Amino acid sequence: xxxxxxxxxxxxxxxxxxxxxxxxxxxxxxxxxxxxxxxxxxxxxxxxxxxxxxxxxxxxxxxxxxxxxxxxxxxxxxxxxxxxxxxxxxxxxxxxxxxxxxxxxxxxxxxxxxxxxxxxxxxxxxxxxxxxxxxxxxxxxxxxxxxxxxxxxxxxxxxxxxxxxxxxxxxxxxxxxxxxxxxxxxxxxxxxxxxxxxxxxxxxxxxxxxxxxx
Numbered sequence: 001x002x003x004x005x006x007x008x009x010x011x012x013x014x015x016x017x018x019x020x021x022x023x024x025x026x027x028x029x030x031x032x033x034x035x036x037x038x039x040x041x042x043x044x045x046x047x048x049x050x051x052x053x054x055x056x057x058x059x060x061x062x063x064x065x066x067x068x069x070x071x072x073x074x075x076x077x078x079x080x081x082x083x084x085x086x087x088x089x090x091x092x093x094x095x096x097x098x099x100x101x102x103x104x105x106x107x108x109x110x111x112x113x114x115x116x117x118x119x120x121x122x123x124x125x126x127x128x129x130x131x132x133x134x135x136x137x138x139x140x141x142x143x144x145x146x147x148x149x150x151x152x153x154x155x156x157x158x159x160x161x162x163x164x165x166x167x168x169x170x171x172x173x174x175x176x177x178x179x180x181x182x183x184x185x186x187x188x189x190x191x192x193x194x195x196x197x198x199x200x201x202x203x204x205x206x207x208x209x210x211x212x213x214x
Contacts, residue, residue: 052086
């Protein structure tokens with residue numbers, strides 16, 4: 001049975017490529033814009049690309065933010081991608097007056113490398129992952145040599161050893177979070193839908209995690 005995956009539309013781009021990637025791994029994606037649209041979802045993905053402030057305002061204005069928090073507390077698997085990952089946290093320096101969903105006690109800051117020739121902002125292109133802090137479900141079947149993913153971000157989240165979760169970092173002069181598995185709430189700073197076969201495998205792994213909850 002194919003899983004019904006809700007892609008939350010909060011005014012960002014890059015939804016079409018995510019839909020295609022999910023269909024390629026056997027899911028049935030549906031773009032949702034209202035809280036009631038989440039009723040039949042087996043899993044939810046918050047896509048990337050956009051600005052934290054307007055995205056947060058759209059989520060809270062539509063009532064989707066409140067429903068997402070309610071459904072997450074009830075055990076609905078969530079995956080945030082890039083900006084979607086940052087929206088799972090409490091706040092972002094990109095929009096100090098805006099609030100995230102608060103599902104992870106983290107926040108994002110502007111990338112400020114000292115060597116801007118070697119580490120440009122925004123961080124665009126392929127980067128490798130450092131070893132996980134535990135056994136990552138999302139990276140199952142992806143060898144360390146294959147853990148190369150596509151990033152497009154000017155803001156990042158610092159790792160926090162106090163958070164009881166699986167944390168995987170990448171380096172952009174300093175370590176930043178590439179992936180977090182906080183129970184059934186997951187986030188990736190990179191774009192799996194743009195990361196070739198390894199990105200599709202990560203999406204398969206998320207779907208497998210969600211299938212266990214059905």
